[in-house]
Every structure is written in structure tokens, then in C-alpha cells.
Amino acid sequence: MVFQVPDIKRIEKRLETLRKVSADPEYLERLELLADLYLKQDGYEPALEYLEEILSKAHRIRMEDEKRIRLQMKVIECLLKRSRCSEALEKGRDIARELSRQGNGKLKAELNLLLSQAHWKIGDYKSAIRICEEALEFFVRSGDDRRIAQCHNSFGKSYLRLGQTGVAREHFEDALAVYRRLKDKTGVAISHNNLALLHKNHGEWQLAFDHLNKALELDKEVGNYGKIALRLLNLGLVYHRTGRWREAKESLEEALSIASRIGDQHTRAAASIGLGNALRLLGETAAAERLYREALAIAEQENLTREVALAHEFLGESELNHGNIQSALERFEQALAIAEKIASEGDIVAEVERRRAEAFLECGENKKALRACRRALKVSSALGDRHEEGAALCVLGRIKAAASCRKSAAIAFSASVKRLQSVRDRYGLARTLQNYGRFLCLMPCSSSENRQGRRLLARAAGLFAELGAESLLQETERELDKAWGDDKQYASVAETTQPGEQCQDSSHGFVTCDTTLIRVIRSAEKLCATDTRVLIQGETGVGKNLLAYVFKTFEEERGRPFVELNCATIPGELLESELFGYAKGAFSGAVSDKKGILEEANSGTLFLNEIGEMDTRMQAKLLQVLDDGWYRRVGDTSPRRLRSRIISATNKDLWREVEKRAFRRDLYFRLAQGALILSPIRERRKDVSLLAQHFTEMYCRQYSKHVSLDDRALDLLERHDWPGNVRELRSKIQLLVVESPRKAVLAAKDVEKVLDMVEERTEPRTLAEKIEWLKRAEIARALAKYGGNKTKAAEALGISRRGLLKVVERMQA
Numbered sequence: 001m002v003f004q005v006p007d008i009k010r011i012e013k014r015l016e017t018l019r020k021v022s023a024d025p026e027y028l029e030r031l032e033l034l035a036d037l038y039l040k041q042d043g044y045e046p047a048l049e050y051l052e053e054i055l056s057k058a059h060r061i062r063m064e065d066e067k068r069i070r071l072q073m074k075v076i077e078c079l080l081k082r083s084r085c086s087e088a089l090e091k092g093r094d095i096a097r098e099l100s101r102q103g104n105g106k107l108k109a110e111l112n113l114l115l116s117q118a119h120w121k122i123g124d125y126k127s128a129i130r131i132c133e134e135a136l137e138f139f140v141r142s143g144d145d146r147r148i149a150q151c152h153n154s155f156g157k158s159y160l161r162l163g164q165t166g167v168a169r170e171h172f173e174d175a176l177a178v179y180r181r182l183k184d185k186t187g188v189a190i191s192h193n194n195l196a197l198l199h200k201n202h203g204e205w206q207l208a209f210d211h212l213n214k215a216l217e218l219d220k221e222v223g224n225y226g227k228i229a230l231r232l233l234n235l236g237l238v239y240h241r242t243g244r245w246r247e248a249k250e251s252l253e254e255a256l257s258i259a260s261r262i263g264d265q266h267t268r269a270a271a272s273i274g275l276g277n278a279l280r281l282l283g284e285t286a287a288a289e290r291l292y293r294e295a296l297a298i299a300e301q302e303n304l305t306r307e308v309a310l311a312h313e314f315l316g317e318s319e320l321n322h323g324n325i326q327s328a329l330e331r332f333e334q335a336l337a338i339a340e341k342i343a344s345e346g347d348i349v350a351e352v353e354r355r356r357a358e359a360f361l362e363c364g365e366n367k368k369a370l371r372a373c374r375r376a377l378k379v380s381s382a383l384g385d386r387h388e389e390g391a392a393l394c395v396l397g398r399i400k401a402a403a404s405c406r407k408s409a410a411i412a413f414s415a416s417v418k419r420l421q422s423v424r425d426r427y428g429l430a431r432t433l434q435n436y437g438r439f440l441c442l443m444p445c446s447s448s449e450n451r452q453g454r455r456l457l458a459r460a461a462g463l464f465a466e467l468g469a470e471s472l473l474q475e476t477e478r479e480l481d482k483a484w485g486d487d488k489q490y491a492s493v494a495e496t497t498q499p500g501e502q503c504q505d506s507s508h509g510f511v512t513c514d515t516t517l518i519r520v521i522r523s524a525e526k527l528c529a530t531d532t533r534v535l536i537q538g539e540t541g542v543g544k545n546l547l548a549y550v551f552k553t554f555e556e557e558r559g560r561p562f563v564e565l566n567c568a569t570i571p572g573e574l575l576e577s578e579l580f581g582y583a584k585g586a587f588s589g590a591v592s593d594k595k596g597i598l599e600e601a602n603s604g605t606l607f608l609n610e611i612g613e614m615d616t617r618m619q620a621k622l623l624q625v626l627d628d629g630w631y632r633r634v635g636d637t638s639p640r641r642l643r644s645r646i647i648s649a650t651n652k653d654l655w656r657e658v659e660k661r662a663f664r665r666d667l668y669f670r671l672a673q674g675a676l677i678l679s680p681i682r683e684r685r686k687d688v689s690l691l692a693q694h695f696t697e698m699y700c701r702q703y704s705k706h707v708s709l710d711d712r713a714l715d716l717l718e719r720h721d722w723p724g725n726v727r728e729l730r731s732k733i734q735l736l737v738v739e740s741p742r743k744a745v746l747a748a749k750d751v752e753k754v755l756d757m758v759e760e761r762t763e764p765r766t767l768a769e770k771i772e773w774l775k776r777a778e779i780a781r782a783l784a785k786y787g788g789n790k791t792k793a794a795e796a797l798g799i800s801r802r803g804l805l806k807v808v809e810r811m812q813a
Helices: 006-018 025-040 044-056 065-081 085-102 105-121 125-142 145-161 165-182 185-201 205-222 225-241 245-262 265-281 285-302 305-321 325-342 347-362 366-383 386-402 406-422 426-442 447-467 470-484 515-528 544-557 572-580 616-628 654-659 665-671 686-703 711-719 725-739 748-756 758-762 767-785 790-797 801-812
Strands: 534-537 562-566 605-609 645-650 674-677 706-709 743-746
Touching (some): 025 044, 065 085, 065 105, 105 145, 125 145, 145 165, 165 185, 185 205, 185 225, 225 265, 245 265, 325 347, 347 366, 347 386, 386 406, 406 426, 426 447, 426 470, 447 470, 515 544, 515 674, 534 544, 544 562, 544 605, 544 645, 616 665, 654 665, 686 706, 725 748, 725 767, 767 790, 767 801
Parallel strands (some): 534 645, 534 674, 605 645, 706 743
């Protein structure tokens, strides 16, 4: 499908009347105009037909050589857009020979720039660089800035594929600077896209997203349909790398649809491979394999060597997952042979060697596995690809574990965790944690190693749950159950309790694989898309607000309001006007109309927090609104339709309140169409140590410290009852970190000290104790605000740095 515009329709209608005299100058002029219009609309096939028709009559009308060659170069451009690279190169060589005879330097430089794209598409990066250098020499002499910028982008793309990322970055940034100076939006978009690819390869995801979104916005503004497909492809690849597979699927499906419509075979093949990878991780293996085969057929037909290598690589991975090791190795060998021709130290070589190592390991050929893995590490390290380096280190850990080299395996797994955490690769991190945890549980030397293995498996399960990787989650849960013996209740990791402070491995603020809590979160996600009223219950500090913010995220992503009202903070007599609004003159001080919370939440969600604190009079009014679906502002006679979904939360056992007649039974059933109950932390004790580690890392980053908890300290935290749940645990960990030295491993005695100080610290008895506690609290807050900078904290508090240090020393004593 090609988008038609009025100009195209009008010109095509005029062509019908001129077609009888096909060599008529006006007819040929309109053909060329049509070809240009189709090129702008990404209609490469019709543009190619019109250009070839003009060229077929070139000799008859004695067309000038320069004009004919320019038309032939447009044909090459169309062929490249259709990924018919071999044809483009063949035509380009013919034109180059003719230009050499004519001595037309400008056209030769423009042709070289065009052909560098063809060489890049087929993976001949060194040739692309060589002929682009020839073009650049001419453009620099002639002062053609736009062409110079195009050369910089061409260089950058080739150097990036050759693994020379520093050189690539310089060229991309030079191109961006030139295009900005020229106010060329299309060029700026291309440069942003190229910089996004560079940041993607380095795991700098947010920078990649920022550049791609800028490129996409500019392309939509210009109406560059073909480029939009490419941006969506790259956006999908970044989503995939960050573990957002469903978003990757949507983006790649759209890219594939556009590429198919405009006939861009290169983008179509690349999008098919990317979509196949997303579907495979979502469990749709048959659809993924079909897409890989389609991509391979397209790539082989169009001589797209990189895509051929990638298709073989991922078909090999599918065979490996099915247990067909020999078939997998054959695919990997094909991919490696092609990849080495493209770039012997390129990114595909690193990926394929790592997968070959996995295949060799599966069939017990550890020496071959080690050789392949070492090469993968060498290449990925040289490329600066921390994502691939982390994956290769995980495979190295598995190889060393299979050879019973405990120390080497632990070092490799630990290094893999650090690399993958640094690039926020959740899926890769989960796989490493799973393998590391499995190793420690199967071959423990001590109870502490077994305990560490369980914690690693727990973290892995939490990440798999977040990612929606059901089969891997079930596999890890089985391993975790086995590690716990008869205890089947514990499944994983951690949760945070502040909506604004999400853990690195979290999408909703929760990072847990307690099976009950995971089911609650998933139920909340499903309820988001309905108009069901939801009641969230749980003790203080378990994360009710955090669960409510799942609904907030859902509404905000769709541009709808999420409005919160805390029933405990507003007196009963004011709650009615806050909830329903009031009309001008309704009471003293009502000088104008005011919308109520229900109206502000129109078409969205209203969150009634602490609903258990609502008095019986307001309960009756709310019940009437929920029954009738209408309400009135205070002092107004006009009814208004209720158009918002209501969710509520309470720390009370609301059904017990109903039995005590403190809460209306009928209102309870109206509010609790969907009930979500969060269990206290004492019922999932194995989460405590994981929460403690998470909060320790968080506050270490905040205060610029390096503090950790030893196993005995973690065991002591697990045994504590935590009446304040996660909120209390969080505050105790904060206190531990604040009062500790800059570098420390905290022992059980340090934890005991904090836990024993509860009464003394929460209720200081003497005036001196109250003043001391106030000093410590204010200093802790100031240090948190200024990232641990004592000088700035002292200035903000209006005290000397020496005075602040004295208090800090007492805190650490």
C-alpha cells in the first residue's frame, strides 16, 4: 500500500491523455515528477517503474548524459530501498565506468556515497568505508555540508558494525551537528537514530529511547513513512533488550507491517527476526521459528548477509531449546562463517560463539565450549558490549561449574551479575542468577552457600515473574522448592514500598516472587482493564498504596486521571464537599463553584485511601451514589453522572468492621467487587533478607556508602516479627546505613543494636533524649537530601561541619 496524494492522482489522470505520444516531453516530465512524488511517499516500486520507462526512451529523445545518470542513480536508490543490493551494485559499477571516462567528479562522489549504502547493507563494511572516503574528499573540497554529514553517518554505521564504537560516535555526533546547523529535520532524525543504536549496544537504554523518540517525532513531522518503520524496528529492539517483550512485539509488528507495505525487504527481514525473538521469549515458539525462516528466505534472496547470519543464529537457538544439539551446531557454524566474512571481530561473532559454547556444554564437550566462550568474551570485551560480555561470563560460569572449578565458577557468575546489572538487562540477569543459584544449591560447601543459592534463585524467579517468562518462572520455582525441601511456600525476592522509588528490577515497585503476592499483582493488572471496583486490604506498611499505583500507571498511560483522596485526613463534615464538590453560595466561604474529587476523576479512577475511617453518614451518601450512578454538588440541584471507577484501601479487616457494625455491609459489597489482600511480611519471612539487601543497596547509593549485611545479620532480621512490615524494615535499614562507617560489613550485633533501640528511639523520655533524637533525625534527612555531602548538609542546617560530625560520630558509636 502506498499513500496517494491529490497531486499524484491529478498527474496520473493527465498522463492517460498523453500516453499515446509516449516520447512527448511533457509526458516524460510528468513521469519524472510522479517518480519523485512516489519516492517522497516511500512508494519505491511505482517510482522504479516510472524511472525505468523514462530511461527506456532516453536515447530516442537524446537525453543529456548528466540527466540520464541522475535518473539511473534514482533507480539505484529505489533498488536499495527494496534491498535489491546486488542489482544496485551492478548498475552502480556500470555508471562508475562511464563517469570515469567523462571525468564528472561531483556525480562520481554522489554515486560512491550511494553505493556505500549498498556495501553496508550486504555487510561489506570495509568497502563501504573505502568508497565513502573517496566521496568525502570531493565534498570537502566543494564545501557541500549536507553530503559531508551523509558521509559521517555512513562512516559511523560501518565503524559501529566493525566494533569501533568510539570512532562511530564521533562520526554520528559530527553528522548531527551539521544537520542541526542546516536545519535539516530528516538528517537530524537519521543522526538521532544512529546514536540510539550506539547507546543500545552499550546498554545505555534511556539514552537510546530518547534518541529514537526524537527521531520518530521528526520523521512523523516530515512524513517520512519508510524511516518510521526503521525507527519502530530499532525501538522494538531496545524494548526487547530491556525485557519489555510485549511492547517490543507491538513495535516490531508495526515496523514489519509498514516495511511489507512499502516493499522495504531489508527492514522486513530485520523486523521478522526481531519479532521472532520477542515471540520466542513470550513462549510463542512456533510463530517465532516461522518468522526466522521467512527472514532467512528474504535475506538470501536479497543477499542481506547480516540478516542471513542472524536468521541462522536464532534458528540454531530454537534447535538448542528443543534439544536438537547437532542441528543447532550446524546452524551456528553457518552463522559464524558468514559473520566472520562480515567482520571477524564483530558483534555477531561474539553472539554466535557464546551460543556455540552453550551447545558444546550441553553435549559434554567442555574444551570446545571453553574455547568458543573465551573468543566470545574477547570479542565482546573489545567491542565494549557489556550485555554480551555478561551473557558470555554466565556461560563461562556454567563451564567452570561443570568442571567442578568452584572458585572460578563463582568469580565468573559474580562478574556476569555486575555486567548485566550495569546495563539493566533483566532477562540476562535472571538467567545468570538462576544458573548461579542452581550451582550453589546443587554443590553447596556450607549452609551459608545453600542459603545464598536459595536467595539467588528467589531473585531470578522474581525477575522472571516480572518479565512474564512463565516457563522459566515455573522451572526456577521448582528448583527453589527443591532447595527448600518440604517448604513449598517461598518463591522469591523483594518489594519496595514507596511509589516513587522503584527498584531496578521492578515495573510496579514490587520485586517479589512470593507466589501469593505475585498472584495479587497479576490480579491487579487484570482488573486495571475493567470497571470493577477494587478493595485493597492489608496491615500498615505492606504496600497498599504501591498496589493502588498499578491502577495509576494504567490510567496515566492512557491519558486518564487518577485522583487520590485520603479519608482519614479530612474531617467528616468536609469530606462531602471534597468528594462531591459544591456550588457557589452553598455555605459561608463558597464564593465560586468547585469540582469535587468524583468529577476530577471523570473517565478515570478515584482512589479512596483509608476507606475504613469514613464515618457512617458519608458511608450512606457514598452508597447512594454507587447505587444510583448519580451525585450532586453540595448546594446544587443538577445531578451529575458518576463516570469514574472507584478503588479503595484500608489497613483494617473491613469484614470484621462490618460484623461490629462500624462499616455498612451493603457498602462493603459495593466496594469489594474485586478484593486484593496483601499479606504481612511475617507470613513470608524469606523475603525479609532479600528486602534488606535491596534497601541496603538503595541507601548505599543514596549516602555514597559501601555497606553490606552478613548472613547472621540477615538471619536475625528474618526472625524479627516486623509489626510495621516493610515500612519498618525500610526505616531500620536506613538507620543502619546512616549510622555505619563508609565501608562496612554489618554483623548481627549491629542489627541487634538497632532492633533493641525501638522503644528508646521512638519514645525518648527525657528532654535531652528528645533533643538528641531530633538532632539525629534532622541530620539524617539533610544527609539524604545532599547525597551524603556533610558540608552542604551542615550549611543547610545552619550548623558547623564540626558540630555535624560530632553528632554523626555519636550515631556511629
